[in-house]
Amino acid sequence: MRAFAELLDRLSLTASRNAKLTLVRDYLRATPDPDRGWALAALTGELTFDAAKPAFIRKAVEARMDGQLFAWSYDYVGDLAETVSLVWPARPGANREPALNEVIEALRTASRAEVQRLIEGWLDALPTPRERWALLKLMTGALRVGMTARLAKRAAAEMGGVEAAEVEELWHALHPPYEDLFAWLEGRSERPSADNPARFRPVMLAQALDEAVDFARLDPSDYTAEWKWDGIRVQLAHEGGQRRLYTRTGDDISRAFPDVLEALADEGVVDGELLVVRDGALAPFADLQQRLNRKTVDAKMLETFPAAIRAYDLLHEGDEDLRPLPFAERRRRLEAFLARQPGARLDISPLQPFGTWAELAALRADPPEGDARLAEGVMLKRRDSPYEAGRPKGPWFKWKRDPFTVDAVLMYAQRGHGKRSSFYSDYTFGVWTRDDAGQRALTPVGKAYFGFTDEELKGIDKFVRDNTVERFGPVRSVRAEPHRGLVFEVAFEGLQRSARHKSGVAMRFPRISRIRWDKPPGEADDLEALERLLAQIERR
Amino acid sequence: MIRPQDLLCPRPEGLYCPPGDFYVDPARPVDRAVVTHGHSDHARAGHGAVLATPETLDIMAERYGQGFAAQVQAAPYGEPAERDGVEVTLVPAGHVLGSAQAVVRWKGLTIVVSGDYKRRRDPTCPPFEPVPCDVFISEATFGLPVFRHPDDREEIARLLRSVAQFPERSHIVGAYALGKAQRIIRLLREAGWDRTIHIHGALERLNALYERRGVDLGPLAPATTAKKADFAGAVVIAPPSALQDRWSRRFPDPVGAFASGWMQIRARARQRGVELPLVISDHADWDELTATVDEIRPGELWITHGREEALARWAQLHGITARALALVGYDDEGED
Structure with a gap:
């Protein structure tokens, strides 16, 4: 628990991305299984516990100390978990600090009443506010230490000297505490199998265009342009008879969008924008939000807010991985692939021909009637760009409309x-x-x-x-x-x-x-x- | 029957002793002053006469020049001095070099003015000595149950772990120029750090004074002479204000550390942009404050500055009469 607490403490006060990577990477190197795996799961937001609620912590501390002194303390600090971690009046008797592994196993399996008793015991046993704070953060599930799942996975990749995309791609086949992942990263075993069908593939993202610099050095003939649609970026996968819809961070939102899942008849993996399309016309973002806010969906929602995907790219077709191919080639494959899919819930994001940057600027400033009016701006993609996970510099740009x-x-x-x-x-x-x-x-x-x-x-x-x-x-x-x-x-x-x-x-x-x-x-x-x-x- | 307030009472200038005609740690220039320690909110220049420990007089002379008071009297620890029939004895407070509690005795009544104090070991000054008394006058800078200072050796160990983890960066430790800076250096030496420690110019004179007084600080060098790359892996000690100053730009990607009791609160560290907060304080934390009051069990507890209401409530809950003096002029949000 001690090393994990120090890690959270450092991360929460470290602004630099590189320093964060160093902190996590060194922690993963120095910490044995299964603790490091649980820590990685906590940092990537894979852990949620519902047996322990913060309100009980407050009751527990008020049973042990003067209410007025607690109220003044809470008022001064402003954060409940932090206040409790600082003022906790430990009862003597506890003599063994719990290990991270032990805490997590118990939080996952124990009943609510048991968990409360355990947490009080752990708070008594943890020697400093830093560890008590880490425990309470872990328990409530919201670490909020300025660490994204993406960055945590990158740190794991760095630890093993592999590409971040490799870890991203495996991720959905892995389960905490990730002993198979660490065994591979440390060269002790083969790469874990990622061959579960319809898994998530890490997404390729675009850089923001810098008008002042980029136009001068880029050749317009190297690039294609298309609208940047105002929905959310998704990945629709159909493999081995399984269909899945993922957000660009890999969250599985299949259950909320059965209408979209059915749209993909053939096997393949499509990258596109999730939108609400009513009578052939794009609806405002607020309509999509109605659907996004729900875990599941009823017939009325499906009718009132019909979802669709406007495809940008084709990552897999059948068994074939198309990602190494140039964008222009993938685009031809996408057009042919979509032509074979029935129904109106899956269409293509049309390319917008242009000759010069000035022509593109004019188009962006004054989009034609119809859906394009709702676009956020334009996307530029290099014709020869392979599909690379992350946000590589150069191949793709987004050029948003002025706010x-x-x-x-x-x-x-x-x-x-x-x-x-x-x-x-x-x-x-x-x-x-x-x-x-x-x-x-x-x-x-x-x-x-x-x-x-x-x-x-x-x-x-x-x-x-x-x-x-x-x-x-x-x-x-x-x-x-x-x-x-x-x-x-x-x-x-x-x-x-x-x-x-x-x-x-x-x-x-x-x-x-x-x-x-x-x-x-x-x-x-x-x-x-x-x-x-x-x-x-x-x-x- | 003498009441305690006949012997010491708050006045706008500070805590005043009518029978002895002197103030303790007055905030404004007065005729006669007893000064508990050298921090600038307690030790000011311009008094007629000053009674203090030899170390504190030394510190005042270093800071304000030789003529900081018309007349000075050195009172070594434990040697009573007299002011118009009132006996004043200075005993160690464990706060910084030379820091003292003023034990004021008159007609069978004893009041202890603690000044600022702590109860933990400090390699740069002798420890606090509890004195039985009728009235104990305590500070309460960290008088809230949220302030629980950890073991300072563990904080130094965290600093050294960070130095090892980021060998390409320098670590700048913000530390108050009197007391904290020298304590941090000593703690680093005790932890085995024998490399040169780089020092901001504002700390040089007090460091030299500590060395003259027998506190061995090991190899020190000004933080000005080397090239940027030479500071990779270096530990630099500077006044807290220098952390966010242009001054710190001379170091490679510095890790800002700040040694202070305030660093216990995360929002405080964030507000100052501190990446590595070191919870090391020269003041008593909540547990030390309450343990001290419990140990001395004074007839009454008076509280000078800080978060008086919480300590007063604690005392009342434990059957000790407590009173907040609401003295002005002390820095209770200071650098610690």
């Missing part, structure tokens, strides 16, 4: 969590409208909590503290008058009607793009401007 922006006025600020726990970092902003009495007044249109630097955060935080009008728990309302207040330029990706917001509109992916210290709130945008924008989007 929408609006000038809005800061209305409420809420204290953040974690590293921002002492700052007002979550902002509700509004635009001008007329209230019932016909007076010009602000109405909230969204919330954003990123898009600014730490330095800017300090400035906004000071503004909030200096201009507080009222406090409601962690929320402060701030001065927002025509001549006094703070204007944000808010960027967002889309706009839709919303019954939940009083203003009637909701933004997609809003973030602060600029802080307009210079702009008087009276000159911020009106709700009408957003409504016009909404009408434009809906006409598309």
Whole structure:
């Protein structure tokens, strides 16, 4: 437990990706099976326990110490697991620290009542707050130490000197604590078999295009262009009679999309965008969200929000792995393959011919009528590019359309969590409208909590503290008058009607793009401007 | 019948003794002062007369120049001095070199002003000595049950593990210039680190003073003369403010470490961008504060600065009368 606790502690405070890789790789090298495997499972988010709930921890600690002293402590620290790990009044008697392996086995198998008794015992036995914190993080399943599953797998690959894609590809055939994986990585055994049918293949991703640099050095004739559809990237696999649908991170979402699974009649693996397509036309992202939020689906949902896949690429056809082939060749195979699939739930993302970068820019800025109006931008793919896992530099680019922006006025600020726990970092902003009495007044249109630097955060935080009008728990309302207040330029990706917001509109992916210290709130945008924008989007 | 507040009472300048006409650790210039230790929120320049341990006087002279007070009187540990019939004895507080508790006795009444203190071993100063008393005046910098300082040797071991794990990077340890920096260096030496330790210029004079006072710091070098690559694998000690300063850019991909009791709280470490928090404090943690009060069992507990309400509540729950003095001028959010 000690080494695992130190690892989590270091990861949670380390920003550099390389340093994180070093920390995990060294841990995996130095730690024996099965502990390291369980740690890797925790870092990749493969572990969930439902027997232990955080609320019981609070009860347990309050039974052992003065409630007022605990309340002051919790108030000071701000995080329940951390507070408990620090104040835990250990009862003497425990004399053996539990091993990570032991903790995980018990969490997986014990009943709720047993787990509570065990956790109290472990908290007594663990010698420092760092280990108690790690235990509580593990128990609640949310490590939140700034580690993605992808990065953890890469660290495992580095440990064995193999490509990250090899570990990614195997991943779905592996189960914690991954003793077969480590045996292979350490050269003690053969590569574990990944031959389970319809497994996930690691996805190839595109780099963002840098207009200033890339156009000058890239030859347009080397590239094809297609729309970047506004859904979610998926992989549809049909092999050995099994059909599976995966997100780009390998989550299996087959059960929620039976309509899409059936679309693939022949065996193969298709890379594409998952969308809601109604009467042949693309529906807004919000419609897809209706489907994504569910684990399973009923007949009514299938009818109201019919899903489809717009294919980008073909990774396998029958037994043949097409990934080493150039994109142009895969594309020809994809066209032929799709022509043989019946039904309308699977179509192809059409290539958009262009001669020069200027022509492509014009197309991107003013897409033709129809589905293209809903695209997020364009994708560029090198004609000779093989399908490589990860985000290789050069072969694929995404060139997103410029976001929408609006000038809005800061209305409420809420204290953040974690590293921002002492700052007002979550902002509700509004635009001008007329209230019932016909007076010009602000109405909230969204919330954003990123898009600014730490330095800017300090400035906004000071503004909030200096201009507080009222406090409601962690929320402060701030001065927002025509001549006094703070204007944000808010960027967002889309706009839709919303019954939940009083203003009637909701933004997609809003973030602060600029802080307009210079702009008087009276000159911020009106709700009408957003409504016009909404009408434009809906006409598309 | 004498009441404790006849002997010591809070005033805007600090804690005042009317019969002896002196202040303990006054925040403003006064005629007569007793100074418990050399940290700048306790030891200020410009008093008429100062009574302190020889080490503390040395530190004040180093920081403020020889003329920091019109008159000085050195009171070695355990040797009583007298101020208008009031006896003042300085006994070790275990905080930093020269740090003392002021034991104030008058007409059968004993009040101990602890100053800042800790109960753990510190290789740079003698340990805290508990003195039976009617009133114990305690600090409460870390007076919340969340502050439980770990073993400092384990913290140093973590630092050295990180140095071994990242040999291409340098490790900059933020440490308060008086006391903490020298303690970290000594702890590194005890852990077997015998390589040269690089030092920020702001620490040089106090390091030299500690060495003159018999604390062996081993090979030190300024952190200014070498090329960037020479600092790979180096341990550098600097004032905490230097961690985020331009100064630290001269080092290769530095790991920011900060040795402070505040580093127990993760949000504090994150706010400062500290990658390797070292929970090493020169103040008593919650367990030391409560154990000290329990051991001394004073008639009354007065609390000077820090998180007074929690320690006061603890004392009351344990049958000890407690009172927060609400003194101004002490740094309870300081660098520790």
